Amino acid sequence: MSNTENLLDAFRYGRGLEKQSLKLKIHRVFGVVWAQMKILLNYKMQFFLEVIDIILNVLIYYFIGFLVSGDELAKLGYRTSYQAFALVGIALSRYIWTSISRISRRMQREISIGTFESILVTNTSIDLWIIGQALFGFLWSSLWFVGTLVSGILIGIPIIITVYNLPQIIFIVLFSVLVHASIGILFAAIAILYKQIETVLFVFSTTIEFLGGVVYPIAILRKYQPLYYLSLMIPFTHSLELMRKVMISGINIWDPAASINLIALSLFLPLVWLSFKVLNYYYEEARKLGEISSY
Amino acid sequence: MDNAIIVRDITKVFRIGHNRQIVALDNVSFEVKEGEFFGLLGPNGAGKTTLTKIISTLLIPDSGEVLVNGYSIYKEPMKVRQSIGWMQGETGGRALYWRLSGYDNLKYFATLQGVNSKVAEIRIKTFLKFLDLDKDAYRLVKDYSTGMKIKLLLIRALLHNPSILILDEPTVGLDVASAIKIREFLRELNEELNKTILFTSHNMTEVEQLCDRIAIINKGKIIFVGSARQMKEKVEKVKVVSLKVRMNGKTENELVSSLMKMNSVEKILSKRNDEGIYEFRIAVRDPYETIPELVTKLKDWKIEAIERSLPTLEEAFIRILGGDYIE
Numbered sequence: 232m233s234n235t236e237n238l239l240d241a242f243r244y245g246r247g248l249e250k251q252s253l254k255l256k257i258h259r260v261f262g263v264v265w266a267q268m269k270i271l272l273n274y275k276m277q278f279f280l281e282v283i284d285i286i287l288n289v290l291i292y293y294f295i296g297f298l299v300s301g302d303e304l305a306k307l308g309y310r311t312s313y314q315a316f317a318l319v320g321i322a323l324s325r326y327i328w329t330s331i332s333r334i335s336r337r338m339q340r341e342i343s344i345g346t347f348e349s350i351l352v353t354n355t356s357i358d359l360w361i362i363g364q365a366l367f368g369f370l371w372s373s374l375w376f377v378g379t380l381v382s383g384i385l386i387g388i389p390i391i392i393t394v395y396n397l398p399q400i401i402f403i404v405l406f407s408v409l410v411h412a413s414i415g416i417l418f419a420a421i422a423i424l425y426k427q428i429e430t431v432l433f434v435f436s437t438t439i440e441f442l443g444g445v446v447y448p449i450a451i452l453r454k455y456q457p458l459y460y461l462s463l464m465i466p467f468t469h470s471l472e473l474m475r476k477v478m479i480s481g482i483n484i485w486d487p488a489a490s491i492n493l494i495a496l497s498l499f500l501p502l503v504w505l506s507f508k509v510l511n512y513y514y515e516e517a518r519k520l521g522e523i524s525s526y
Numbered sequence: 527m528d529n530a531i532i533v534r535d536i537t538k539v540f541r542i543g544h545n546r547q548i549v550a551l552d553n554v555s556f557e558v559k560e561g562e563f564f565g566l567l568g569p570n571g572a573g574k575t576t577l578t579k580i581i582s583t584l585l586i587p588d589s590g591e592v593l594v595n596g597y598s599i600y601k602e603p604m605k606v607r608q609s610i611g612w613m614q615g616e617t618g619g620r621a622l623y624w625r626l627s628g629y630d631n632l633k634y635f636a637t638l639q640g641v642n643s644k645v646a647e648i649r650i651k652t653f654l655k656f657l658d659l660d661k662d663a664y665r666l667v668k669d670y671s672t673g674m675k676i677k678l679l680l681i682r683a684l685l686h687n688p689s690i691l692i693l694d695e696p697t698v699g700l701d702v703a704s705a706i707k708i709r710e711f712l713r714e715l716n717e718e719l720n721k722t723i724l725f726t727s728h729n730m731t732e733v734e735q736l737c738d739r740i741a742i743i744n745k746g747k748i749i750f751v752g753s754a755r756q757m758k759e760k761v762e763k764v765k766v767v768s769l770k771v772r773m774n775g776k777t778e779n780e781l782v783s784s785l786m787k788m789n790s791v792e793k794i795l796s797k798r799n800d801e802g803i804y805e806f807r808i809a810v811r812d813p814y815e816t817i818p819e820l821v822t823k824l825k826d827w828k829i830e831a832i833e834r835s836l837p838t839l840e841e842a843f844i845r846i847l848g849g850d851y852i853e
Binding site (some may be wrong): 237238239240241242255258259262263265266269270273274336345346349350351353354355356360372515519521523524 | 582608614622625630652664714835
């Protein structure tokens with residue numbers, strides 16, 4: 232068989248197989264995840280530094296925990312050590328940071344290396360690509376989450392993980408990631424048109440980590456009423472409260488003490504729909520203005 | 527023959543700052559026929575890339591319509607994307623994931639194109655082998671040469687079996703051997719697999735070798751559409767015949783005098799002696815009358831070559847850009 236016949240044969244073979252089915256859409260989303268995972272694993276140093284980062288974070292708050300008494304936390308409603316309190320905070324905050332920042336950062340990276348336009352001319356919609364990126368961010372953060380918790384457990388930090396609350400923990404993580412990924416998509420939408428939003432992202436994520444109470448109970452903010460109410464308006468606050476109630480206090484997610492946070496978090500669900508609308512709007516604007524490939 | 531691409535009255539204006547604007551495309555219209563190898567020429571900043579991006583759905587024009595395989599870029603962009611394989615220009619092999627192997631790059635894009643894994647596997651392996659990349663398929667792209675990256679970009683554009691290829695300067699920055707290989711591959715795709723190719727390039731030899739028709743775009747306007755020959759004829763102010771003769775013991779003056787006696791010869795434009803072979807460029811009224819007359823009248827001379835001499839494509843391009851041609 233000649234070379235040309237080989238080419239013809241290669242094209243003939245696939246005729247009629249490319250259909251726009253749901254299965255194919257899922258295949259594409261996981262294709263994005265697979266590629267991102269491979270790229271990340273090829274940066275071996277980064278992978279190694281991530282592991283060091285997890286251990287250092289746990290150790291920092293482990294030693295800070297000796298400065299904060301459990302009695303103080305108990306007065307604020309948490310019957311646990313500070314180490315356990317902070318461990319859950321930093322484990323979950325990674326999810327949130329990744330959910331919010333990953334998509335826009337990845338988009339900027341793809342633009343700068345010149346692959347973004349190549350992706351956009353494929354028949355995968357930008358929505359599917361974004362979902363793939365969000366899913367990869369979620370899976371990668373899950374490794375971080377588990378790594379942080381395991382590191383904490385190994386040095387004796389008391390957190391509650393049982394077969395009964397594990398599904399609830401997973402549910403909280405998924406729910407939180409969904410809500411925060413929508414904020415991430417909103418940032419990505421802005422990044423398509425306005426490009427450098429790294430500083431905005433940094434300020435935003437630092438603010439929500441500060442107001443959300445990663446390393447201190449938000450009850451402390453009651454002394455500063457405006458800040459306290461502001462913190463209640465942030466979805467991350469409710470994600471974290473919910474997680475701490477389940478993992479530290481052993482409260483069931485459907486218990487009124489916890490479900491109040493679940494309801495508050497649910498109020499942010501329309502953001503998921505809104506974020507895709509805004510993304511598509513900015514994407515169309517960028518196509519009109521010729522801003523897709525500039526950075 | 528149906529049209530694979532129809533561009534109708536496309537205008538695109540980019541706004542720069544508050545009160546400056548650049549008209550990138552001004553009422554551009556042309557068609558590319560199915561199975562045609564179509565070249566888009568123009569100086570830097572003429573609007574070529576803007577145009578290819580509009581056809582590829584990456585950019586929305588201010589007005590006008592583009593149909594690709596009958597699909598509108600506004601109403602059915604996904605179907606347009608399924609119909610085209612796009613290779614962006616001026617990348618020098620960027621636009622790939624350098625931390626993935628060549629094979630993984632292709633596998634990823636095959637997935638994004640919605641190509642079934644089994645089909646993708648066969649196509650990727652066939653194309654890699656065809657372009658001599660099979661041995662390097664599992665090396666990271668960061669270790670590829672520019673030529674290898676360009677080949678990879680071309681394969682990527684083909685994975686979903688598009689009927690139309692849009693290639694923005696595919697051979698720029700390549701060494702001679704790699705450029706030849708790519709050109710052969712493109713010709714094969716066009717002639718054997720009937721792929722329609724819209725191609726931009728600054729390399730006139732390449733354009734002349736490959737393209738059935740050429741459009742010249744300058745300052746956002748299409749100023750010429752036709753074949754390379756039509757392009758040369760358009761700028762031909764004087765009809766010229768080129769004659770190469772071995773002197774064979776006769777003198778130059780004898781030859782000049784014989785030539786000037788001919789009815790259709792107007793003037794001898796130049797003459798050059800290349801080790802006993804004289805080359806004359808002769809202005810004539812009608813080359814199709816002159817050539818048989820020359821053959822008859824110079825039967826006692828040793829004619830090495832005789833042909834109608836047209837301007838080079840490069841000369842034609844420059845003259846058309848400068849408005850220096852006969853309408």
